[in-house]
Amino acid sequence: MKVGCLLLLFAAIAAVMVGQAAGQGCSYTFFSSLVQLIPCRPAVSPFSPIPPSEACCNSVRMLGRACLCVLVNGPPISGVDRNMAMELPAKCTANFEPCNLWTP
Template sequence: MARTSSKVLAQVVVVMVLIAMVGGASAATICNIDTSKLAECLPAVSGRSPPPPTKACCTALLSADLHCLCNYKSALPAFGINPALAMALPKKCGGSLPPNCKVDAEP
């Protein structure tokens, strides 16, 4: 029960940080990445025909804690982010997902 509550609380915090990021508030750090740098990846994970990730996106993403980011993929659709595209970014940037981070559908 406590583990579920802490996971829900963590997801609420992530959603609040993402709302602040999208709203233009000052940057915060989540999963070892500055949210303003994470915003560099937004075009590559949204829309019907997203462009490839930029060098700035890849640089930021590869310094992030990908295991941590994987825990929050269920919150991404609320921000217009396709979770499958988001989970495909590490490979597109020359990295890889943690072994226990499943991609529900390939982009």
């Protein structure tokens, strides 16, 4: 548990720099966006058959495309399948285009 929290914190700190540099309109930091999407964790765990909850979908809609894309394109997040995270807007019927993966 402590190791997972430390890894998450490390990824969040490292990604703040990435997110701020490539934020493209996201008004939240990487870490606060990540915290907002905690209800989505069961739906984006690798091989999870669980659909996103209403709380997850509300968070996705509130954050918007820019913040979700910063998260998807940031450093890897332990226990999160990026492909499943990229499907959240469609699964939540959010009115924005899915994220594209950025390449260096």
